[in-house]
Amino acid sequence: MRALSKITAGAGGLAIRHCEPRAPAEGEILLKVHSAGVCGTDMQIYHGHGAYAQRLKLPTTLGHEMCGTVVQLGAGVRHIRERDLVSLESHIPCWHCKACRTGRAHVCPDTRYPGIDIDGTFAEYVTVPASIAWVNPAGADPEMAALLEPLGIAVHATLEGSGVSAQTVVINGCGPIGLMNIAVARCFGAHRVVAVDPNALRRSIAERLGADVVVDPLTQSPNEVLRKLTGGEGADVVFEYTGNPQGVLNCFSMAGALGEVRWCATPSGAMDFDFGMWRKGRPTIHNIHGRRLWTTWEAAAPLVYGNKIDLSPIISHRVPLAEGARAFELIAAGKAIKPLIMCA
Incomplete structure (x- = not known):
C-alpha cells in the first residue's frame, strides 16, 4: 500500500512509502481509508515545530482525521463489524489512570495518537485500536464523517x-x-x-x-x-x-x-x-482539549447526520494520496482551509 509519511526531521520531509498493511492484533481493526483531513498538528509536524514533532519516530505515517471501512477485525472485537463505516477518535487513552477512571479520558496523561505514536491515516489502509472507532450510520457521507473528529x-x-x-x-x-x-x-x-x-x-x-x-x-x-x-x-x-x-x-x-x-x-x-x-x-x-469520550461525539455527530450544520464550505481541496504533500503546501501558503487527502 501507499502511505504519506514523515521520513526526515525538520521542515518538509514528506514522502510516499510503500509498505504492507499491518494485520490487526487483538482489540484492533484494519480500515480501508477513504479520506483523511490535514490538521494543525499535522502542520506542526510538517514544519518540524513543537513537542509532537520531537516525539515522532521516523519514518511515521501522518494523519488522524479520517473515515474508512472496516475490512478486518482483530480477536476480541465485538462492537464493530466488517464493512462498517467508521470515523476515529484521535486520542488513544490508557483507560486505567485516574483521568480515564473518572470520565476524563480525553485528558489522559498517557494518551497516544495515530500519526504520532503509531502510523496514521494518510494511507490506503490503517490499523488502530477498535476502542477509538465511531461507527457511522448506513448512508453517511464519508467526507463529512472524516470531519467529525475536529468538529468534536x-x-x-x-x-x-x-x-x-x-x-x-x-x-x-x-x-x-x-x-x-x-x-x-x-x-x-x-x-x-x-x-x-x-x-x-x-x-x-x-x-x-x-x-x-x-x-x-x-x-x-x-x-x-x-x-x-x-x-x-x-x-x-x-x-x-x-x-x-x-x-x-x-x-x-x-x-x-x-x-x-x-x-x-x-x-x-x-x-x-x-x-x-x-x-x-x-x-x-x-x-479545551480534544473531545469528551464519548459524550461530545454523541452531541456532535447528529448535527452532521441530520444536516443541522453544513461543513462542506470547509473542504477546500481534495488531493489524491499520491500528491498528498501538496495539501500541506497549500495550507502553508494560506491557500487552503481543510484539504482532504483522498486515499481510496
Missing part, C-alpha cells in the same frame, strides 16, 4: 461553561475548527457571532457559515469593533484559536467583564501572558 473540538468548546445560547460570541482565529465553531455556535443559539482572522479566504468562509460580523485584525482593532457592537460591554464568550501572542492579547481585550475565554489553541511554543489583563476583566478561562 468545536462542539466541546461550545458546550463548556455557560454554553453560547443568547450570548455574543467571538471566534478568534478561523482555521478549520474555528470555522466549525461558527456553525456550531449558530446552531446552539448564539445571539451574535463575530469572527476574527487576517486571512480573506477564511473570513469569506466564516460569513458563509453564519458569522454576523467578520474582522480583519490587521486593519481593524478587534476590541474596538466588539465594544462598539456591544455598547462597550464586550463579548460574553471568546473562543481562542490563534495560538499566537497578538491573537491572545486580542482575545482577552474582547472578553467582557466576568465573561468566558474558551482556550482551544495549541501554541507551538511558550509565550508571555498579561495576567493584569486577565485580573482586570476576570474572565473564566476554560482549557
Whole structure:
C-alpha cells in the first residue's frame, strides 16, 4: 500500500512509502481509508515545530482525521463489524489512570495518537485500536464523517461553561475548527457571532457559515469593533484559536467583564501572558482539549447526520494520496482551509 509519511526531521520531509498493511492484533481493526483531513498538528509536524514533532519516530505515517471501512477485525472485537463505516477518535487513552477512571479520558496523561505514536491515516489502509472507532450510520457521507473528529473540538468548546445560547460570541482565529465553531455556535443559539482572522479566504468562509460580523485584525482593532457592537460591554464568550501572542492579547481585550475565554489553541511554543489583563476583566478561562469520550461525539455527530450544520464550505481541496504533500503546501501558503487527502 501507499502511505504519506514523515521520513526526515525538520521542515518538509514528506514522502510516499510503500509498505504492507499491518494485520490487526487483538482489540484492533484494519480500515480501508477513504479520506483523511490535514490538521494543525499535522502542520506542526510538517514544519518540524513543537513537542509532537520531537516525539515522532521516523519514518511515521501522518494523519488522524479520517473515515474508512472496516475490512478486518482483530480477536476480541465485538462492537464493530466488517464493512462498517467508521470515523476515529484521535486520542488513544490508557483507560486505567485516574483521568480515564473518572470520565476524563480525553485528558489522559498517557494518551497516544495515530500519526504520532503509531502510523496514521494518510494511507490506503490503517490499523488502530477498535476502542477509538465511531461507527457511522448506513448512508453517511464519508467526507463529512472524516470531519467529525475536529468538529468534536468545536462542539466541546461550545458546550463548556455557560454554553453560547443568547450570548455574543467571538471566534478568534478561523482555521478549520474555528470555522466549525461558527456553525456550531449558530446552531446552539448564539445571539451574535463575530469572527476574527487576517486571512480573506477564511473570513469569506466564516460569513458563509453564519458569522454576523467578520474582522480583519490587521486593519481593524478587534476590541474596538466588539465594544462598539456591544455598547462597550464586550463579548460574553471568546473562543481562542490563534495560538499566537497578538491573537491572545486580542482575545482577552474582547472578553467582557466576568465573561468566558474558551482556550482551544495549541501554541507551538511558550509565550508571555498579561495576567493584569486577565485580573482586570476576570474572565473564566476554560482549557479545551480534544473531545469528551464519548459524550461530545454523541452531541456532535447528529448535527452532521441530520444536516443541522453544513461543513462542506470547509473542504477546500481534495488531493489524491499520491500528491498528498501538496495539501500541506497549500495550507502553508494560506491557500487552503481543510484539504482532504483522498486515499481510496
